[in-house]
Every structure is written in C-alpha cells, then in structure tokens.
Amino acid sequence: MNLEQELQRARAQSFCRRWFLRDCGIGLAGIAAGSLMASEVGATTPAAQNPLMPRKPHFAARAKRVIYIFQAGAPSHLELFDNKPQLSRHDGQLPPAGLLKDYRAAFINPNSALLGPKFKFARHGQCGMELSEVLPHTARIADEICLIRTMQTEAVNHAPAQIMMNTGSQQFGRPSLGSWTMYGLGSESDELPGFVVLTSANGTSGGASNYGCGFLPTMYGGTPFRSAGEPVLYLSNPGGIDKEAQRSSLDTLNRLNDMALQSSADPEIAARIQSYEMAYKLQTSAPELMDLSKESPQTLEKYGIKSVKEANFARNCLLARRLVERGVRFVQLFHEAWDQHSNLTAGLKQNCINTDQASAALVTDLKERGLLEDTIVIWGGEFGRTPMVQGGNDGRDHHNRCFSIWLAGGGLRAGYTHGETDDLGFNVVADPVHVHDLHATLLHLLGFDHTRLTYRFQGRDYRLTDVHGRLVKGILS
Numbered sequence: 001m002n003l004e005q006e007l008q009r010a011r012a013q014s015f016c017r018r019w020f021l022r023d024c025g026i027g028l029a030g031i032a033a034g035s036l037m038a039s040e041v042g043a044t045t046p047a048a049q050n051p052l053m054p055r056k057p058h059f060a061a062r063a064k065r066v067i068y069i070f071q072a073g074a075p076s077h078l079e080l081f082d083n084k085p086q087l088s089r090h091d092g093q094l095p096p097a098g099l100l101k102d103y104r105a106a107f108i109n110p111n112s113a114l115l116g117p118k119f120k121f122a123r124h125g126q127c128g129m130e131l132s133e134v135l136p137h138t139a140r141i142a143d144e145i146c147l148i149r150t151m152q153t154e155a156v157n158h159a160p161a162q163i164m165m166n167t168g169s170q171q172f173g174r175p176s177l178g179s180w181t182m183y184g185l186g187s188e189s190d191e192l193p194g195f196v197v198l199t200s201a202n203g204t205s206g207g208a209s210n211y212g213c214g215f216l217p218t219m220y221g222g223t224p225f226r227s228a229g230e231p232v233l234y235l236s237n238p239g240g241i242d243k244e245a246q247r248s249s250l251d252t253l254n255r256l257n258d259m260a261l262q263s264s265a266d267p268e269i270a271a272r273i274q275s276y277e278m279a280y281k282l283q284t285s286a287p288e289l290m291d292l293s294k295e296s297p298q299t300l301e302k303y304g305i306k307s308v309k310e311a312n313f314a315r316n317c318l319l320a321r322r323l324v325e326r327g328v329r330f331v332q333l334f335h336e337a338w339d340q341h342s343n344l345t346a347g348l349k350q351n352c353i354n355t356d357q358a359s360a361a362l363v364t365d366l367k368e369r370g371l372l373e374d375t376i377v378i379w380g381g382e383f384g385r386t387p388m389v390q391g392g393n394d395g396r397d398h399h400n401r402c403f404s405i406w407l408a409g410g411g412l413r414a415g416y417t418h419g420e421t422d423d424l425g426f427n428v429v430a431d432p433v434h435v436h437d438l439h440a441t442l443l444h445l446l447g448f449d450h451t452r453l454t455y456r457f458q459g460r461d462y463r464l465t466d467v468h469g470r471l472v473k474g475i476l477s
Helices: 003-015 018-023 027-039 085-089 136-140 158-167 177-185 243-264 267-290 297-303 313-325 344-368 435-445
Strands: 065-070 121-124 129-132 145-152 195-201 223-225 330-336 375-380 384-389 396-399 403-409 416-418 428-430 455-457 460-462
Touching (some): 177 195, 177 330, 177 435, 297 313, 313 330, 344 375
Parallel strands (some): 195 330
Antiparallel strands (some): 375 403, 455 460
C-alpha cells in the first residue's frame, strides 16, 4: 500500500467518526485547539487529525531533512568546478566540427570560438579536490563535499531547466522535490511549515513551480518566507483584533470548513484547516525564527553577516540552519544571479563573494551542531555553460550536456569527485548523472525507493522520477 492509499484509508475512516464530531459539537476546530494546548504538555496528534504528522519511509534513512541551495541562472562549471587546461590552450579556436553534431545551443551559433577558463584552479583538502580560486571558502570544506561534474538535463532554457531540476519534468504542474519529501515523510515541526522557501538576488525564471505541490494536496507545497519585514505577509492581526477574538474567529471558520469536509472528504479542505492553524502558530514562531540578534558574534562572522537585519544570501543560509534545528523538513534557498551571457569574469567574482562564505559556513555549522550527518545539503543550478564564447570575449551560453553541483551530509561520500567530462568540458565521458538519477538517489538517502513513492492522479501513478532514474551508488558513503 502506497502513502496515498494510506491517506485515503485514513480519510475514509474519518467518516465513521463524523457522527461523534457533529453530535458532540466538537468539530476539527475544537480538536485543533485541543491539539495546540496538548502539545504544550507533550501530547501527540494522531495521524488522522494531523496529515503532516511524521511518517516512516520505506527503509532506514541516512538523512531526514534537506537544504537545497539553488543557484539559479546556471553557474559556469568551467570557471568553478571543472578544470580544463586544454580549453585554455585552444582559446580563440573553433571547436572540432564533430563535437557539434546534433548540438542545440540556446542563443549562440554553436560554431563560435572556444573560450578558456577565466580563473585558476588548485587542489584542496586531503582528497585533493580541484576547485576555482574564486571559491576559497568552499575549498576549505573540500573534504566534506561530494562534487558531481557530470550532471545532465534535456532542458536548454532557464524556466524549463529550473522546473526540471526541482520537479523532474520540464512541464508546469508537477510536485517539487520538497513536496515529495513532505508527502513521504511529513513534518517534524509543530510551529513552522515543513517546507520553507527563502529567496535572494532576483526571482527565478521557473517561479513558484520550483517549489509548488503540483497535483499533491496543497499542504505539501513550499511556504515562501520574506527575508525582511514580516516573514509572511499579513501575519500580524489588524488593529482592534486581539488573540482571543482571533482564536474565536478561527474556531468558527474551522467549524464551517469541517462541515464541508464531512460532506466531501476533499483533502484540500483539510489542507485549508491545516494552513489556518499553522498561520495562527506562525504569529509566534516566525518572528522568533527571523530574529538573529541572539546568534553569537562568532556565528554571524562565520556566515559573513554584518547586519542581522540585512536581507541577503548569507542571512538565508543562517536561517536555513535555524529552520532545520526547529524541525523543518525541507528548506530551499533560491539565488538567481548566475546567467553570465556576458560580463562573465566580474559577474562570477561578485556571485562568489556573495555566496561562497555563507554556503561553506552552513556546512561547517551543521557539522559542529551534529546536524550534518542526517541533513543533505545541495548546491547547484539548472545547467552549465558552453565552452564556446558569447558576448564578445567574456560570456558563455546555456549548456545542458554536462554541469557540476556539490552535495554534503547524510549518507553522501565526502571528499569525492564523481564523473569526468571531456577536455573541453562539453560532453560527459564517464559516470553521467541525469536529473532523474539525482532525484532517485536523494529519495534513497531519505529512505525511499523512488519507484514506490507514487501518487495517483488522473488515472495513473506519478512519481518524482517519472519512468526513469537509477541509484548513483558511487556518491553514497
């Protein structure tokens, strides 16, 4: 029996209790209010009353939470992670004609001159991982990360490629990795959403589809938090409404929603009830979460945070650690700034200044607190960049045949570089990793067989990896 069937059975069983809820005048609002009070004394909420209650995976998991740092816009693997001395030697020359057979570029004429890497590389850590000079902080955690140089995707433009990386499909409407994680595992947080989204720099091309729930019930979707001001808009009560009046109004609204739920058993109504209760709790928990003033000066310095009120990528990384400490299952950071069709050298330098220190600090902070061993950290974008030049002599176009990402934490092989690309960083020559393969492996680390984590929609069983995907055993510890 899959998870969807278990939830359907639980909803069916709830019909047997409706006479009690109706005739005793309690309703789900009363249960929810009781749950709020019971949680203060350590009581637990039954799964039938709390659809987000933690659930067991298919088998023992190596990790139980994820922080996905999505560097949208596509960081250049050739300047950051995949050293290509031969590309430097052929700078300004045309690529071999055979290399371009059946190749599709997003904007440039594929038969454009080759462009040598703009930065130097060196080996770091006991593992000897090669990394760019513009990633000095990542270099210090080389022995903690697993670098994949052979990622592949079908998508060649930002929106479909971002959606592909996050949902396993180039089409809108599929559940995101975070939503599948929530669907499979539930949430460990009573006071915060189980799936939280934080953004910095520009908005992503894929938009809300990158963290949406698709056809899964709404309760499994990501909740965007604002980096400045109120974490969630309209979270505070308007003037003249005190806590007692709010609670009374919410109880009345929940009773009305409960009546609709009794007549239809629509999971979206249950999600609505859950969202109202979560919003009520967030009024206390969210401001406390966002207040960094109690973090030590040493911690703020480690992340590169100069002001606890300044909204930026570094702040979001520290918030990610605070979120997982509070039981949040999936945290996703979006930072769209990496689309260097021109101004490659200056753009990459600035992006690394903005993100390198905090990314590395997050990994070391998690390790120092004993959280890294069962937390997966992912760093990467939607595709790579071409070995051919664009924008005069200082830019690269989109490239989907190979690109690099790194991971760290629960169950991943630390200090390891996976896969090999050709001398120009154009094609994979050993150990390719498709997006579906990455998703299958991440689900495995979370305790799931990716072929069995399914949801029936419009007459067929869907899964994150659709009909593809294999376990990448080489990156497992």
